[in-house]
Amino acid sequence: MSSHDYKSAKRPDPDQILVDIADYVCSGTPPSREAYETARYCLMDTLACGMLALNYPACTKLLGPVVPGATLPGGARVPGTAHELEPVQAAFNIGAMVRWLDFNDTWLAAEWGHPSDNLGGILATADYLSRLAVVAGKPGFTMKDVLTAMIRAHEIQGVFALENAFNRVGLDHVILVRVASTAVVTRMLGGNREQVINAVSNAWLDGGALRTYRHAPNAGSRKSWAAGDATSRAVRHALVALTGEMGYPSALSAPKWGFYDVLFNGKKFEMPRRFGSYVMENVLFKISYPAEFHAQTAVECAMQLHPEVKGRLDHIERIVIETQEPGVRIIDKTGQLGNPADRDHCLQYMAAIPLIFGRLTADDYEDAVANDPRIDMLRSKMVVSENEQFTRDYYDPDKRYIGNAIQVFFDDGGKTERVAIDFPIGHRKRRGEGIPVLVEKFRAAIAHRLPEKQCEAIETLCADQTRLELTPVDEFMGHWVI
Secondary structure (H helix, E strand, C coil): CCCCCCCCCCCCCCCHHHHHHHHHHHHCCCCCHHHHHHHHHHHHHHHHHHHHHCCCHHHHCCCCCCCCCCCCCCCEECCCCCCEECHHHHHHHHHHHHHCCCCCCEEECCCEECHHHHHHHHHHHHHHHHHHHHHCCCCCCEHHHHHHHHHHHHHHHHHHHHHCCHHHHCECCHHHHHHHHHHHHHHHCCCCHHHHHHHHHHHHHCCCCEHHHHCCCCCCCHHHHHHHHHHHHHHHHHHHHCCCCCCCCCCCCCCCCCHHHHHCCCCCCCCCCCCCCHHHHHCECCCCCCCCHHHHHHHHHHHHHHHHHCCCHHHEEEEEEEECHHHHHHHCCCCCCCCHHHHCCCHHHHHHHHHHHCCCCHHHHCHHHHCCHHHHHHHCCEEEEECHHHHHHHHCCCCCCCCEEEEEEECCCCECCCEEECCCCCCHHHHHHHHHHHHHHHHHHHHCCCCHHHHHHHHHHHCCHHHHHHCEHHHHHHCCCC
16 A cells, blocks of 8 residues: 555645546547558447347347437437437447457457447547537548547557556456546547546546456356446546546545555556557457457367367367466356356357357357257366466567467377467458458448448448548448438
8 A cells, every 4th residue: 555645635746647648649649550540440340240239139128228218319329220329328339239249359468358349439429529510510520530539549448458457456457448438538529638637537536347247157248238338437527527527636546545555456557658559550350259359269279170070079088278377367167157248258168169060150159059068068078278388478569479279189099180379360460361351240240230222331431541531420420320
């Protein structure tokens, strides 16, 4: 705990981290062109995830106004639906859709997370403000403004995650969604440096959600709407700050009562690099499989082994899985799995499905598939261990690998080759291979939800970086209304 005098009423200068965040969103270095191009693909991928989520009643039952009838004609629109809402609830809707299937982008370091979760607050705010501007005969936001805000939010969330493990103290990573979204949305609303500092200080004062809903024996569907809740809360903080409401300058460092002493074991945050556009440039896409990211390469390994093992499932003696330390800590799970949210965070389940079926889709987490007795039969034969080299490569900032290896042993003494993959198709080092698959994921997702003419207009627009950047947000969002 801090040793300073916590009885002093003298108001301190703002914590440096609050200042750094505000300076970055108000006057930071312009993002790189690579960041803008990656952000375009991130936008496409994120909205694709939202469209896919609309196929699941467990998600759609949470969408719409917070209470029946509380709509806002001319408000923020929710893509793939007819909802028009005030921006706080619209942010929740979009955020919940994006995260529902655990299929959007990922950032892995000391902390984990999904930076595109911030799109809920960004897109809802941009559409709401743009529609107001059009009515007033003024120019609104362009999609370049949205991409810029995405890059900024990715950077804030991702740089914090590099060396600050909120999971180690039991807090969920969505705390960083709330902080990042608060900063960029406050700026989008016209907030100045002081108002950004005030808003972000309040975001930290909220504390953090417990990770209980992500882990056995309590894993459940809240993990699919937690980010929507966080980005929605951020919009509320931003709107409150714009009224002139005060902030709390030592929200982090206040002795005894601040975030560090109450929730972070008295430690200060470590910030290993300045804010720029590093995170968007290096973000990981979940392109092929809706699975917790520490298992992505394990799924690829299992897919490679499927042709060899599919006819010999009853003769498997054991399955050896090597993973990184975070993979062991988060998704190495035995025993009964009670729901889809439990299954998509179980390494053994995510490996068993492709070994048996040669696929892994969102439907494979539902009861109809999970009741197949072969899945638990294979899970019972799996041995999971940490590969220390995978762990070292995972934390190396120049690699950022997420390695897994699988080898299957049979009861007659035979065995498959050991299949090892260091980084998945969504990694920066596999962009050339991955982007065409991402584009196809996008096309298939929107075709499943939107009429053909709207799909054609959206695809044409998203394929052209310059045209997309120049497009008014209200026009872009109009293409997604059904």
